Structures are given as C-alpha cells and as structure tokens.
Amino acid sequence: MASQNEHSIMRRKSIAQMDDEAEKSGLFKSLGLWQLTAIGVGGIIGIGIFTLAGLVASGQEGGEGAGPAVVISFLIAGLASAAAALSYAEFAGMIPRAGSAYTYGYVALxxxxxxxxxxxxLLEYIAIVAVVAIGISGYFTEFMAGIGIEIPVWMQGTADVVEGGLVNLPAIVVCLFITxxxxxxxxxxxxxxxxxxxxxILLILFIIGLxxxxxxxxxxxxxxxxxxGAVFTGAAVVFFAVFGYDAMSTAAEEAEDGKKHMPKAILLSLVIAMTLYVLATLVLTGMQNWEELDTNAAFAVAFQSVGLPVIATIISAFAVLSILTVMLTFLLGVTRVWFSMSRDGLLPRWFSATDRRGTPQRVTWIAGIASAFLAGVFPIRLIADLTNIGILAAFVVVCIAVIVLRYKRPEQPRTFSLPLMPWIPAFGVLASLFLILQLEPETWLRFxxxxxxxxxxxxGYSRKHSVMDPRSPRYEEVIHTDDR
Known part of the structure; x- marks a missing residue:
C-alpha cells in the first residue's frame, strides 16, 4: 500500500502501476521505429509550412506580419520545442504508456x-485537427479552381473568413474521413x-528545389x-506547428519496443521537421512579397504569382494528402489521452472500450465529430491560438515533471537521459511561458x-472514481506501490 494520502488530489501513480496497466491495455503493439518517426514527422510538418507560414509572414487576419523573418519565428518556436522534446524523450524511455503529458504529470506531480x-x-488536440482541416480546405479550393471547378462560396468557410460564406464543408468532410x-x-x-x-517530404523537397x-x-x-514583437508573436502562433512528437508519444503503448524506439523517434522527427521548415519558409518569402502571401494556400498562390499555375495545382493536390498526416497524428493523440484518462477512472470507463482491432472506437468518433464541428464554424486564427496556449501549458508541466522525477527517482532505468539537467528543461519552462505571454487576452480567457x-x-466525478481512490469500485484493479 502506498504511503501517500490516497484521498489527496496530489496522489500519484507509480511507474510500476503504469507498466502493469500498459501490459493489459488491449491496444495492439504494431509500430516500429520508422512508423513512429513517420507519425512524429506527420504531426509536425504540414499546416505550419502550407498555411501558417503565409499567415504569420503576411500578418493578415488581424495581426502584424513577421515578413521574411517568419523563419526566425519558426527557429524560436523550434528552440523552445527542442527543450520540451528532450524532456518527452526521457519520459518516453521510462514510461512508454498512452497519455503523453497527462501520464507524465500524473506520475511526477x-x-x-x-x-x-x-x-x-482533449481540447487542444481536437482543435488542432480542426485547424489542419481548415488549412486543407484552402488548398482543396485552390486545387478545384485550378482544374476549372469553383467551390460555392457558402461552403468555403464562415462569414467572418469568406464573404458570403456559411460553413466550411470541405473541412468537415475531411475530419470525418480521417476519423x-x-x-x-x-x-x-x-x-x-x-x-x-x-x-x-518529397513534395516539400520539390517545392524547395523548384x-x-x-x-x-x-x-x-x-x-x-x-x-x-511581430516575430515573437509569430513564434507563439507557429509553435502549434512544431510539436507533433507530443501527440506521437501518446502511441507509446502501441510501439513494438516503446522504451527503446520512442526517444529516438521523438528526436528524429523534430530534427527532420525543423530542417524542412527553415528551408521552406526562406523559399516562400523569397518567391513572393510578404504582404501578398495568401493565408490559406501560401505556396500554391506563390507559384501562381511567378507564372506556374500548373505547379500550383499540383502542390494543392498533394498538400491535401500531406496535411492529412497531421490530422491523423493529433486525432490519434486525443483518442489515446481520452482512453488513458478513462482507464484511470477520471472519465467514465465507457470511453476506454476497445474493439477487436484494439481501437477505442467510441472516443475516436466523438473526437472526430467534435473536430468537424470546430472546423466547420470557426476561423483558423482563433482555433490556432487556442491550441497553442494549451500545448505550451503541457510543455511547462512536462519540463517541470522531468526535473522532479530525475531528482526523486534517479535510480529509475532510462533509455534516454537528457543532457544539462536541469538547465534544458528549465529553459523549456521559461521559453514556453514567454510564448504564452505573446498570445491574445481572449485566448487566455477561453483557456x-x-x-x-x-x-x-x-x-464532481473524477476524484472519487479514480482507480487511486479507495472509494472507487476499481481500486483493487491496480497495483498500489510507493515508488517515490
């Protein structure tokens, strides 16, 4: 029996409990190193290059543009993200369990x-899927226009984004398809x-080369x-585009060798993504004046501006396919966090049921429909800001948690130990807090x-239904150890 107060809101799950539950999860272990890396790259690269780069550089939709210095915005966001990535890598090597930052915070804090x-x-990942769907919708509209088919204005977006618009129907459809x-x-x-x-990756290399x-x-x-000021604000916005490894870490229980492969996949995916981001943003702002960049389909319009409409159509078509991977990664993320919270008793057990494929179908469809709703009726900037404040908050927690666990459990086996402890995670905390301060007050209010x-x-519900609470009927299902 754990010595900690089992009625306390600060009660913690042990790593032994996490390992035991992971073995009994019902999720299939089918992901190798390169599939995990692909999920990470898939989650990082996409909307950042194809949509947010143009949005942040031009400053349309109510903000001052960073101009060509948008590349610095990406570098600042990437530097802050790297500190968090190293923290995630250490945790993933210790606790390869669905839940990501939720699990790490539960164990350490x-x-x-x-x-x-x-x-x-739960909110941030669903919102990210919606943001990406809106980005895909913009490229889909450009692609259809390129082959001579005009999408009716009423289904291109809401009235505050497109004059005469009613709903973003392509975004809704793509959310349901990904689900x-x-x-x-x-x-x-x-x-x-x-x-x-x-x-x-081939498409982005083609875009950069041409x-x-x-x-x-x-x-x-x-x-x-x-x-x-505009560069820092831009960094807070594009931060959304440099943390796909966070959602990838929620698939840890479905990795063939999570403790070995997860840290490698996290670091590989961030290095690959940041290299492509820097090159792509330099090319984009060099092809077209920053004030003229399109906020929905930046590269497609940029190639049109230099007299290559056919290339613009090709880019629009393949951008739709490539951005789908971002949606897949984050939809996977929200379903696994939801599944993990349900399994822990913090949400009803009904949500953690899996089918014969080892898939939590109920939360998958609930999350998919919720993202379709957000994508259909809200503008991209509002949702992007909301996602960033939540993820930055998660990064603060993970960076603090990795410091706490390193000093409280130094003997715990780690397949990856981040260097320069505690300076790197401390920098991650400060950088994340700084970027949070760059966001609009309305974003703070919604959050x-x-x-x-x-x-x-x-x-009202979770505290007394937690499997850690003696009042819960599921209390006896878990191992109760004090491994502080």
Missing part, C-alpha cells in the same frame, strides 16, 4: 496536475501514415518589417473557461 493537462489536451481511417486500427493507420509522410529558382532578394527587404469546466468535473 500528482493526479490534479495530470487531470488538468489531460483535460487541456474513418483511424477507426480501422493502428496497423492500417501506421501504413497509411508512412506512405503519406514519404509523399509529403522555388529556389524563383527567389528574389528584393522580397527579403525589409527582412523584419514589424520588429521583434481559463475550459480549465474551470475541468475543475468542476474533477471534483
């Missing part, structure tokens, strides 16, 4: 912290992701038209309302 991060991630693919099982999903990511010949040095002047709802649910 206590149940209430784990709950808030899990509750946070169907994920519902077919992890093995099918892994194969699709591997092929789609390969196509995505676009290089149309770069004009004049477009880089002024390089930072609105100063560092606060969501956390307040979570607080009510925790004290």
């Amino acid at each position: 206590g149940e209430i912290i784990g709950w808030f991060i899990g509750w946070d991630l 169907f693919i994920l519902s077919r099982g992890t093995k099918t999903f892994g194969r699709f992701e591997l092929v789609a990511v390969a196509v995505k 676009g290089f010949f149309y770069v004009s040095g004049d477009n880089y002047t002024p390089f930072m038209p609105n100063g560092f 606060g309302v969501w956390l307040l709802i979570g607080l009510v649910i925790y004290f």
Whole structure:
C-alpha cells in the first residue's frame, strides 16, 4: 500500500502501476521505429509550412506580419520545442504508456496536475485537427479552381473568413474521413501514415528545389518589417506547428519496443521537421512579397504569382494528402489521452472500450465529430491560438515533471537521459511561458473557461472514481506501490 494520502488530489501513480496497466491495455503493439518517426514527422510538418507560414509572414487576419523573418519565428518556436522534446524523450524511455503529458504529470506531480493537462489536451488536440482541416480546405479550393471547378462560396468557410460564406464543408468532410481511417486500427493507420509522410517530404523537397529558382532578394527587404514583437508573436502562433512528437508519444503503448524506439523517434522527427521548415519558409518569402502571401494556400498562390499555375495545382493536390498526416497524428493523440484518462477512472470507463482491432472506437468518433464541428464554424486564427496556449501549458508541466522525477527517482532505468539537467528543461519552462505571454487576452480567457469546466468535473466525478481512490469500485484493479 502506498504511503501517500490516497484521498489527496496530489496522489500519484507509480511507474510500476503504469507498466502493469500498459501490459493489459488491449491496444495492439504494431509500430516500429520508422512508423513512429513517420507519425512524429506527420504531426509536425504540414499546416505550419502550407498555411501558417503565409499567415504569420503576411500578418493578415488581424495581426502584424513577421515578413521574411517568419523563419526566425519558426527557429524560436523550434528552440523552445527542442527543450520540451528532450524532456518527452526521457519520459518516453521510462514510461512508454498512452497519455503523453497527462501520464507524465500524473506520475511526477500528482493526479490534479495530470487531470488538468489531460483535460487541456482533449481540447487542444481536437482543435488542432480542426485547424489542419481548415488549412486543407484552402488548398482543396485552390486545387478545384485550378482544374476549372469553383467551390460555392457558402461552403468555403464562415462569414467572418469568406464573404458570403456559411460553413466550411470541405473541412468537415475531411475530419470525418480521417476519423474513418483511424477507426480501422493502428496497423492500417501506421501504413497509411508512412506512405503519406514519404509523399509529403518529397513534395516539400520539390517545392524547395523548384522555388529556389524563383527567389528574389528584393522580397527579403525589409527582412523584419514589424520588429521583434511581430516575430515573437509569430513564434507563439507557429509553435502549434512544431510539436507533433507530443501527440506521437501518446502511441507509446502501441510501439513494438516503446522504451527503446520512442526517444529516438521523438528526436528524429523534430530534427527532420525543423530542417524542412527553415528551408521552406526562406523559399516562400523569397518567391513572393510578404504582404501578398495568401493565408490559406501560401505556396500554391506563390507559384501562381511567378507564372506556374500548373505547379500550383499540383502542390494543392498533394498538400491535401500531406496535411492529412497531421490530422491523423493529433486525432490519434486525443483518442489515446481520452482512453488513458478513462482507464484511470477520471472519465467514465465507457470511453476506454476497445474493439477487436484494439481501437477505442467510441472516443475516436466523438473526437472526430467534435473536430468537424470546430472546423466547420470557426476561423483558423482563433482555433490556432487556442491550441497553442494549451500545448505550451503541457510543455511547462512536462519540463517541470522531468526535473522532479530525475531528482526523486534517479535510480529509475532510462533509455534516454537528457543532457544539462536541469538547465534544458528549465529553459523549456521559461521559453514556453514567454510564448504564452505573446498570445491574445481572449485566448487566455477561453483557456481559463475550459480549465474551470475541468475543475468542476474533477471534483464532481473524477476524484472519487479514480482507480487511486479507495472509494472507487476499481481500486483493487491496480497495483498500489510507493515508488517515490
């Protein structure tokens, strides 16, 4: 029996408990190193290059543009993300369990912290799927226009984005399509992701290679038209595009050798993604003046601007396929966090049921339909800001948690130990907090309302139904050890 107060909101699950539950999860272990890396790359690269780069550089939809210095925005976001990635890698090598930041917070900092991060991630991952679907919708509209088919204005987006718009129907359809693919099982999903990511990388290399010949040095002047303020604000926005490894880590229980492969996959995916981001943003802002960049289909419009409409159509077609991988990664993430919280008793057990393929069908379809709703009726900037504040909050928790567990459990076996402890995770905390401060007050308000709802649910249901609580009928199902 654990010595900690089992009625306390700070009670913690032990690593032994996590390992025991992972063995009994019902999730199939079918993902190897390269499939995991593909999931990470698939989650990182996509909307950042194809949509947010143009949005942040041009400053349309209500913000000051970073201009060509959008590349610095990506580098700042990538640096902050790297500190968190190293923290995730250490945790993944110790606790290869579904849940990601939720699980790490639960083990190191206590149940209430784990709950808030899990509750946070449910909203953030669903919102990310919606943001990406909106980005795909923009490229789909450009592609259809390129082959002579005009999508009716009423279905291109809401009225505050497109004049005469009513709903973003293509975004809704793609959310439901992705949900169907994920519902077919992890093995099918892994194969699709591997092929789609390969196509995505080839497409980006093609864009970089061809676009290089149309770069004009004049477009880089002024390089930072609105100063560092716009660059930092841009970094907070594009941060959404550099943390796909976070969602990938939720698939740890479905890895063939999670403790060995997860840390490698996390670091590989971030290095590959950041290299492509830097090259692609330099080419984009060199091809077209930053004030003229399109916010929905930046590269397609940029190639049109240099007289290559056929290439623009090709890019639009393949961009749709490549961005799908981002949606798949984050939809996988939200379903596994939801599954993990349900298994722990913090949400009803009904959600953690799996089918014969080892897939939690119920939460998969609920999350998919919720993302379709957000994508259909809200503008991209609003949802992107909301996703960023939640993920940055999760990064703060993970970076603090890795420090706590390193000093409280130094003897715990680790397949990867991040260097320069505690300076790297401490930098991750400060960088994440700094980026949070760059977001709009309205974003803070929406985030606060969501956390307040979570607080009510925790004290009204989750606390007494947790498998860690002696009052729970599932209390005897878990191993109770004190491995502090």
